[in-house]
Amino acid sequence: MACMFLRRWLLCCMCCLPLWAQAQTIAFINPGKKDEPFWRTVSESMHAASRSLGMRLEEQFAERQHLSVFNIAKAIAARPAAERPDYVILTNDYGTGPELLRIFDGTGIRSFMAFSTLTTPERVQHGGPREQFKDWIGSLEPRAQDAGYLTAQALMAKGRAMRAHGPDGKLHLLAIAGDRSTNSSIQRNEGMQRAVRQAPDVVLEQTVYAGWSRAKAQEQMGWLLQRHPQGRLVWTGSDLMAFGAMDALLAAGAGQPGRTVWFSSVNTSLQALQSLRSGQLAALAGGHFIAGAWALVMLYDYHHGRDFASEGLELERPMFTLFTPAMAHRYQQRFGQGFDRLDVRPYSKVLNPTVQRYQFGVAQLL
Numbered sequence: 342m343a344c345m346f347l348r349r350w351l352l353c354c355m356c357c358l359p360l361w362a363q364a365q366t367i368a369f370i371n372p373g374k375k376d377e378p379f380w381r382t383v384s385e386s387m388h389a390a391s392r393s394l395g396m397r398l399e400e401q402f403a404e405r406q407h408l409s410v411f412n413i414a415k416a417i418a419a420r421p422a423a424e425r426p427d428y429v430i431l432t433n434d435y436g437t438g439p440e441l442l443r444i445f446d447g448t449g450i451r452s453f454m455a456f457s458t459l460t461t462p463e464r465v466q467h468g469g470p471r472e473q474f475k476d477w478i479g480s481l482e483p484r485a486q487d488a489g490y491l492t493a494q495a496l497m498a499k500g501r502a503m504r505a506h507g508p509d510g511k512l513h514l515l516a517i518a519g520d521r522s523t524n525s526s527i528q529r530n531e532g533m534q535r536a537v538r539q540a541p542d543v544v545l546e547q548t549v550y551a552g553w554s555r556a557k558a559q560e561q562m563g564w565l566l567q568r569h570p571q572g573r574l575v576w577t578g579s580d581l582m583a584f585g586a587m588d589a590l591l592a593a594g595a596g597q598p599g600r601t602v603w604f605s606s607v608n609t610s611l612q613a614l615q616s617l618r619s620g621q622l623a624a625l626a627g628g629h630f631i632a633g634a635w636a637l638v639m640l641y642d643y644h645h646g647r648d649f650a651s652e653g654l655e656l657e658r659p660m661f662t663l664f665t666p667a668m669a670h671r672y673q674q675r676f677g678q679g680f681d682r683l684d685v686r687p688y689s690k691v692l693n694p695t696v697q698r699y700q701f702g703v704a705q706l707l
Contacts, residue, residue: 360495365644366397367637368426368450370413370441372434374404378580378610382630383456389680390634394641394689399426405553410437414444425450428640429634433457436522439467442474454480455636456629457525458655470654479649481636481701483629483660485525488607489578491663495624496574496605497540505573505603506542515549515565515572517558517582529578529607546572551582554573558585559592566595575607583622599623607661611677613670625669628662628703635660635701638685645691649699658701671707 369387372489373380384400391398403409417429428451431441438459458480459467470477493514499505500512507513516533519526530548537545546569551558558577562585565572573596577583583606587598596602599620606613609627616622635658639649649656662668675682683706690696 343615364395364397365428365641366426367391367428367430367451368399368417368642369430369633369698370410370417370432371400371402372405372410372432372437373402375402378612379630379685382609383633386631386680386683387637389683390637390685391684393684394637396637396641401557402407407435407437410434411440414441418444418450422449427451427644428453430455430636430640433459433463434523435520436460436463437522439463442477446474446476448476450476452477453636453640454482454590456482457485457523460522460524460527468602478643479639479654480656481632481639482525482657483632483653484657485528485661486532486535486552486630487659487661488537488626488629489576491531491532491661492605492607492624492626493536493576495663495683496576496603497536497543499603499623500574501542503603507571507573510542511568512540512543512574513572514543514545514574514576515562515569517546517561517565517575517577517586518548519553520550521584526578533576543574548665551585552654553579553581555581555585556589557645558582559589560588562589563593566590566593570595573602575602575604577604580606580608580610580625582606582618583616585611587621594659595620597701609664609672611673614664614673616663617669618666625664626661627664629660630700631701631703631706632660634683634685635688635699642689642691647690652699656699656701658699660702662702662704668707675707 371380401413430450431454442452466472470479518530537543549561551561575586583604590596590602598604603623605624606622607626613625617625686692
């Protein structure tokens, strides 16, 4: 009898627990592939952050298949109410964001966009967070223009130092971008173009789109070498595309990366960091992988009563760092074996009441 009473009392207490006392559950629809270095790094850092905050994080990979993103979202939204997560983290890769927000709106699952949010035309049509889509509570996006601008500037400086000018006295730049619709890709390209506009001695010969694929970048670079043989600077929007372009250069016997043709790129994969340290990459920006972990900090605070609205519903923060070889070495020392040492609790406003503004970068973690 006493045991039965105790069980009932415990059950009653659990049902009466406030929201902040229950485990916070979050689903993340990862648009990338499990073996894709960038999205694998995103995954590992988010799981480490969720552990440090005591969250339950569920992750499903869409494997770069747009329809899979929608299928995963619909399956989560169709779960019985008791089995649904409290929050879902989405990206707007390839313009999937508006439909994803529509799928989750009205389900009781709050949506948060990270890495890439709605484009300006999409925002005009659908509004911002907490407007047309009531359950879309906010977004956090790395300031992607920085990546394009910083790497292009460093690449051009390298070209000048190595006297890579053509017969016309100009530096000839080839650009291999990600895609035409993802906001982060658009912003990286705009950053690169801004750097070129500021450089009267640089000619941007052509921009092509390789869809973040190493194989496609190799194919595109083969064409670029035929069309623009004077191009000795190659700007790329991601590490895999840089390596694909290098593959094409070597296969064509048209030069040596870091010796006769110079490359820049984005991301902090092991191969990218090693390529920077060896000189194969002339410039490398990265650190934006941490946006997922920072999104978890914001959701932790929101869940515990500290709304991030005081800083804005759509945050765009500088997260890209232009890596030096020394910084690449420090990064490899700290995170080369994984992210078990990542602790994001010092950046939470709830856990640290003296924090008035989120400090979302990667440099302070090195």
